[in-house]
Amino acid sequence: MKILQIGKFYPIRGGVEKVMFDLTVGLSEQHIQCDMLCASTENHPAETIQLNNFGRVIIVPTKIKAAATMLAPSMITKLRKIAKNYDIIHIHHPDPMAALALFLSGYKGKVVLHWHSDIVKQKRLLQLYRP
Known part of the structure; x- marks a missing residue:
């Protein structure tokens, strides 16, 4: 089974990122392929960090920060390229x-x-985003 988690930022600053990272590490240590795709914070470079044989963190660059959201258009192109590799x-x-x-x-x-x-x-932005 191959799992991709998509979410917020790297380096880890808050709770959501910590949950994603802990799940990635925990699953990968159990020999389940689990990767994490996220946007960079501050000036962190785009890179892929290999955690172990079954897990990695894929970081795409952030272009704009607006309303506490990182806008990383390359997340779209990266996900389009790799999504088919995950169950x-x-x-x-x-x-x-x-x-x-x-x-x-x-x-x-x-x-x-x-x-x-x-x-x-x-x-006000929640009105646009809520399920």
């Missing part, structure tokens, strides 16, 4: 960039949605 995509929300990337990826497999928290500070 399950586990997407962590709220994350508009991850949702857009998944929507535009053409992925037809199984999706697990993990809703971590409601949008609190940007209440």
